[in-house]
């Protein structure tokens with residue numbers, strides 16, 4: 001037997017987000033978010049799915065906390081729907097919304113589960129989008145006010161705060177590729193949005209430090225480890241560009257550097273910006289963005305292999321010549337080694353004091369078998385490989401202190417609706433019944449053992 005035991009204080013958790021699980025989209029005074037608007041717009045989401053009901057977590061959370069407890073989760077990362085708390089984004093507070101999250105935090109604490117609260121997982125108030133959305137600087141100010149309201153209410157009890165989950169997705173998928181809300185395709189708006197997301201992160205950190213001085217605060221980023229498909233110059237250029245606009249453009253300013261000069265020049269050359277004087281950048285912004293954090297959260301699913309065959313991004317993912325079993329249902333390559341690369345790259349390049357793996361998981365559509373159980377062996381294999389990679393990173397000295405599987409429940413997978421099941425717990429969307437999959441049972445064991453115990457592989 002080979003064992004991979006993790007450090008004593010390592011935290012094992014699961015993650016989810018408000019719009020993907022809550023439902024109750026207009027209940028008890030909740031305002032409309034850009035995801036409500038987007039999913040209600042015909043043609044945006046596969047099969048016309050919406051998050052109106054989702055997993056009905058808004059009503060079923062006590063049952064779901066019991067489930068978490070049964071699995072043995074030590075932490076739960078969830079997000080707050082801004083529009084429950086401030087229906088119009090700014091101004092009037094909705095006490096019922098705040099109260100919902102207060103009861104949720106208390107419920108988790110009573111069950112001995114550490115709440116890890118994300119303030120933003122993509123669901124901007126529609127009212128703020130109408131005032132310009134993230135491309136407008138005023139949205140960053142609104143975010144700081146919202147953070148103040150939430151942390152005054154929960155800051156005494158919640159000890160882990162995430163400002164933003166993947167500003168890459170909000171900024172790039174939402175404002176440049178248009179496949180996420182608010183569905184805009186414009187580099188100028190996208191770069192302004194990214195700047196204000198990062199600025200809002202820094203402003204919010206300062207608020208959290210005031211209102212919840214005992215807590216730990218950070219941001220969640222999804223840098224995608226990438227490489228050129230071949231040593232050819234055009235593949236290398238495609239790789240540099242992707243790594244630049246998708247990874248370094250976010251990480252560099254968070255760690256006290258400016259936006260990467262090579263990518264800035266390339267944005268100008270491609271016509272995404274009219275000049276390298278960023279119109280949205282104001283004196284002092286870089287200092288605010290680089291406000292020190294206690295941890296960085298990293299989300300990892302896959303790598304990207306780039307080729308210079310030009311598409312509108314200047315590079316395409318090279319379809320690798322690999323069998324289907326090498327991919328999850330999302331079509332994403334299974335590449336656990338990439339998680340090790342990601343952790344080591346971030347650690348050596350930016351030296352964060354502490355790293356949490358805030359998301360990692362796989363979509364497979366296994367449902368209940370005739371014996372009534374969900375035998376999601378492929379998910380178990382996926383998680384096992386990735387947890388091993390983390391163990392290796394820790395052996396190399398990287399300060400990884402927690403792991404959150406994505407996700408607790410099958411849920412609303414954004415523009416792909418309910419077609420993708422990432423949960424370790426199966427959800428029957430007709431009845432809202434929950435059924436822990438084999439992976440949930442396996443994960444409880446991992447938690448109990450604080451790591452993996454696996455049979456030695458047999459020599460061929």
Ligand code: GCO
Pocket residue numbers: 017020165166169222299359406413414422
């Ligand atoms: C993300 C999001 C999740 C997704 C998950 C699977 O980080 O992309 O946090 O909401 O559902 O990553 O795509």
